[in-house]
Amino acid sequence: DAKTTQPPSMDCAEGRAANLPCNHSTISGNEYVYWYRQIHSQGPQYIIHGLKNNETNEMASLIITEDRKSSTLILPHATLRDTAVYYCIVRTLNNNAGNMLTFGGGTRLMVKP
Amino acid sequence: DAGITQSPRHKVTETGTPVTLRCHQTENHRYMYWYRQDPGHGLRLIHYSYGVKDTDKGEVSDGYSVSRSKTEDFLLTLESATSSQTSVYFCAISQGTSGANVLTFGAGSRLTVL
Numbered sequence: 001d002a003k004t005t006q007p008p009s010m011d012c013a014e015g016r017a018a019n020l021p022c023n024h025s026t027i028s029g030n031e032y033v034y035w036y037r038q039i040h041s042q043g044p045q046y047i048i049h050g051l052k053n054n055e056t057n058e059m060a061s062l063i064i065t066e067d068r069k070s071s072t073l074i075l076p077h078a079t080l081r082d083t084a085v086y087y088c089i090v091r092t093l094n095n096n097a098g099n100m101l102t103f104g105g106g107t108r109l110m111v112k113p
Numbered sequence: 114d115a116g117i118t119q120s121p122r123h124k125v126t127e128t129g130t131p132v133t134l135r136c137h138q139t140e141n142h143r144y145m146y147w148y149r150q151d152p153g154h155g156l157r158l159i160h161y162s163y164g165v166k167d168t169d170k171g172e173v174s175d176g177y178s179v180s181r182s183k184t185e186d187f188l189l190t191l192e193s194a195t196s197s198q199t200s201v202y203f204c205a206i207s208q209g210t211s212g213a214n215v216l217t218f219g220a221g222s223r224l225t226v227l
Contacts, residue, residue, distance in 0.1 A: 034215065043203050043218030044156065087155075100146060100171070101216060103156040 004088045009108040012082075018075040020107050022088030025069040032091060033064060034101065035073045037084040044087065044103075047073065078111045085109070116140040119204050119219040127227050132191040134222050136204030138184075144207040145187040146171075146216070147179065149200040156203065162187055194226045 005023040012018040024033065034049040048055055048062045050071070055062045061074040075082055087106040118137045126132055136145060147159040148171075158171030160179040168179050176198060178190045191198055204219040 036216075041221070043205075043220050044216075046215040046217070049215065100144075100158060100161055102158070102172075103148075105155055 004090055004104055006086075006088050006104065006107045008105060009110070011110050011112055012075075012078045014080060014111055014113050015077055018073075018078040018082065018109060018111070020073040020075075020086050020088075020109065021070065022072070023070045024088070024090045027068050027090050029068075033062070033068075033071050034089045034091065035060070035062065036087045036089065036101075036103075037082075038087070038106070039081075039084040047086075078109075080111050080113065083109060083111045117204060117206055117217055117219045119202075119222045121222060122220065123223045125225045125227065126194055128195055129193050132194050132224065132226075134189040134202055134204075134224070136187045136189070136206075136219060138187075138206050140206060140208070140217075141184060142206040142208045142217075143184075144209070145181065146205040146207070147177075147187065147189045148203045148205065149173065150203060150221075151200050159189065159202075191224075194224075196226050198224065199226045200224060 032049050032051050035047040036044040037047055038044045048057055048060050050062045050064050064071045085106040085108050087103050089101050091101055116139050120135045144163055146161040148156045149159055150156045157173045159173055159177050160171050162168045162181040165181055180188045202222045205216040207216050
């Protein structure tokens with residue numbers, strides 16, 4: 001799986017947009033970008049994923065650059081409950097391993113009042 | 114978490130004793146995974162299963178064994194627990210291999226080996 005680079009920590013004011021960057025410069029053409037988050041002491045939670053196009057769901061938006069070497073997760077109106085560690089993961093399909101993911105260090109997002 | 118249950122949620126044991134953690138799913142998903150999470154290491158894959166009786170090793174499999182005799186249950190066994198296996202263990206499930214089949218994680222099992 002391609003390696004990802006994320007800033008270790010970020011702050012965001014409550015109600016503002018949180019923009020979390022991820023660099024994956026060695027990504028291959030068939031590798032997806034996934035975002036998960038982990039709120040303290042809980043299991044990781046899926047947020048969104050994409051291959052080439054930008055994606056949006058009820059939780060967030062994912063912006064992938066045209067060369068696919070980087071992406072940004074956007075939480076449009078951050079709340080205190082969005083304080084968590086956010087993981088950007090790039091993986092290749094593997095029939096035996098299914099959606100096995102390799103987690104890096106992630107970005108610790110602190111949403112402040 | 115909906116559809117996936119881990120037990121026990123907390124366990125304290127002594128070095129050298131056997132420990133079994135259970136992951137139970139009601140989603141009929143084919144793939145199941147065991148991860149451990151430690152400070153400074155993030156989540157690391159221990160073992161995974163791609164069907165009944167089909168399992169394979171992950172990144173940190175030494176000292177662990179798994180079994181999957183039914184679709185819904187994936188057991189993680191520490192034959193002789195050591196202090197280095199003190200960790201939080203997460204089970205995850207996935208339906209298939211498509212990029213759209215994401216992982217759903219359990220709530221975690223906190224194991225302390227004294």
